[in-house]
Amino acid sequence: MDEVKTPFARLKLTVTQVMGECYHGYKIGDEIILEDFTHGPKYFCLGLAHALFPVIYALSFGAKFGFRDNQRSLLVTCPDGGKLEFKAEILDKQGKVETLLSTKVTVTKGVTVTLANQKGVTVTFPTEHQGPQPKKMILEVVQAKGKCAFGYKVGDKWETAGLKCIPGFCGAAFHTAFPALFALNFGAKFHFMNKGDSHKGRDSHLLGDSHKGRDSHLLDNSNAIDTVTCPDGGNIVFRVTRVE
Numbered sequence: 001m002d003e004v005k006t007p008f009a010r011l012k013l014t015v016t017q018v019m020g021e022c023y024h025g026y027k028i029g030d031e032i033i034l035e036d037f038t039h040g041p042k043y044f045c046l047g048l049a050h051a052l053f054p055v056i057y058a059l060s061f062g063a064k065f066g067f068r069d070n071q072r073s074l075l076v077t078c079p080d081g082g083k084l085e086f087k088a089e090i091l092d093k094q095g096k097v098e099t100l101l102s103t104k105v106t107v108t109k110g111v112t113v114t115l116a117n118q119k120g121v122t123v124t125f126p127t128e129h130q131g132p133q134p135k136k137m138i139l140e141v142v143q144a145k146g147k148c149a150f151g152y153k154v155g156d157k158w159e160t161a162g163l164k165c166i167p168g169f170c171g172a173a174f175h176t177a178f179p180a181l182f183a184l185n186f187g188a189k190f191h192f193m194n195k196g197d198s199h200k201g202r203d204s205h206l207l208g209d210s211h212k213g214r215d216s217h218l219l220d221n222s223n224a225i226d227t228v229t230c231p232d233g234g235n236i237v238f239r240v241t242r243v244e
Helices: 046-060 171-185
Strands: 011-018 031-034 073-077 084-090 112-114 122-124 136-144 157-161 224-229 236-242
Touching: 011 046, 046 073, 046 084, 046 171, 136 171, 171 224, 171 236
Parallel strands: none
Antiparallel strands: 011 031, 011 084, 073 084, 112 122, 136 157, 136 236, 224 236
């Protein structure tokens, strides 16, 4: 395959720290370009790919990491003893690193400040550090076939907050769902969910009372993804929803 045809953005990885010996020979400052979140370069470390995937998946669908100076980037550590640290960034159509400056400021309680990078929008900041704000997530079985060792069936639902594990939940299924949970928790939107019939049968309580009676094609379904599939024969398919 000489050329990758993809609708998704390219990504850049930069080695920011070397804390042990890596047989790939990476050194500080090395850059790796990914054609998109599904295409790594030749001989790309699959151990790194495993740890990296939720991050580049999230960045590809618009996630923002508010604690970073550039909210459209994140650091990822090598899972093999933490030997390396990489900075993952998303590239725009011109091949430049996409930048969304942090809104971190120091203010006194009740003081109103104007953020230059928010185009003059005034925001009041409290002095208390807000910290993590995990989003409410719903996992629901939307398709079932064959035999599931956990007995999951269509309509089964679980609720969690952010990236918290669900007690007693199938580990293989949670592993598969984690990239979606990670991306949605940091604000990703799956706009392709507004196309086709993927939203049919969606529960009204996840949409709020304001949506009742509205035509389904007018609903914004981008806060969910319904293609999270069990790796054991594809017997169970989940929808993961961020409750707005």
